Amino acid sequence: KQEVTQIPAALSVPEGENLVLNCSFTDSAIYNLQWFRQDPGKGLTSLLLIQSSQREQTSGRLNASLDKSSGRSTLYIAASQPGDSATYLCAGSPKTSYDKVIFGPGTSLSVIP
Amino acid sequence: GAGVSQSPSNKVTEKGKDVELRCDPISGHTALYWYRQSLGQGLEFLIYFQGNSAPDKSGLPSDRFSAERTGGSVSTLTIQRTQQEDSAVYLCASSFASAGYEQYFGPGTRLTVT
Numbered sequence: 001k002q003e004v005t006q007i008p009a010a011l012s013v014p015e016g017e018n019l020v021l022n023c024s025f026t027d028s029a030i031y032n033l034q035w036f037r038q039d040p041g042k043g044l045t046s047l048l049l050i051q052s053s054q055r056e057q058t059s060g061r062l063n064a065s066l067d068k069s070s071g072r073s074t075l076y077i078a079a080s081q082p083g084d085s086a087t088y089l090c091a092g093s094p095k096t097s098y099d100k101v102i103f104g105p106g107t108s109l110s111v112i113p
Numbered sequence: 114g115a116g117v118s119q120s121p122s123n124k125v126t127e128k129g130k131d132v133e134l135r136c137d138p139i140s141g142h143t144a145l146y147w148y149r150q151s152l153g154q155g156l157e158f159l160i161y162f163q164g165n166s167a168p169d170k171s172g173l174p175s176d177r178f179s180a181e182r183t184g185g186s187v188s189t190l191t192i193q194r195t196q197q198e199d200s201a202v203y204l205c206a207s208s209f210a211s212a213g214y215e216q217y218f219g220p221g222t223r224l225t226v227t
Binding site for chain 1: 144146148155156158161163169204206208210213214215216217218219220221223
């Protein structure tokens with residue numbers, strides 16, 4: 001059974017720091033991987049999607065990469081801002097059922113001004 | 114280009130009553146997913162529709178939960194005889210194969226069972 005872990009569970013950093021969030025799948029056979037952010041009391045906002053033929057994606061200060069041999073992904077946030085404070089979730093689709101999505105438990109990020 | 118919409122945004126109901134939650138996916142998206150998120154918890158998969166195929170109901174927690182998708186578009190999640198443990202935010206998402214099944218989420222319906 002595919003399981004997803006995210007490390008750390010919570011993170012607090014001062015404004016301006018670069019940081020890395022980690023996501024790991026027990027089965028490395030991932031079709032695609034998506035990173036989301038969720039603000040308190042809100043729905044999920046898609047940040048980046050790494051499709052089956054890709055290794056990484058970048059959007060502004062965010063960069064996500066996927067190591068398909070290990071089933072590990074990282075989300076890199078450069079020059080963090082207080083507005084980045086949110087919960088970040090990774091979600092992956094297994095190659096055996098690529099339209100299904102399995103979510104990690106999330107990393108709660110707090111950026112201190 | 115509207116996104117995924119859900120209604121109502123908030124629902125308070127008495128224990129034992131039935132509720133219906135609605136999801137309007139992005140036009141043309143063939144896949145539709147329902148999830149539940151209890152306070153402080155991660156996402157719990159409930160049910161998944163793909164085109165005209167039989168839905169994947171493997172995540173429904175009990176037979177009090179059911180969902181349908183009419184005309185391959187709008188979906189309704191029904192909870193019968195609600196219990197207090199059903200209180201959660203119910204999230205809907207849709208996706209499309211040509212977009213790599215990137216999931217787009219609605220704002221959710223916050224259900225409170227008193």
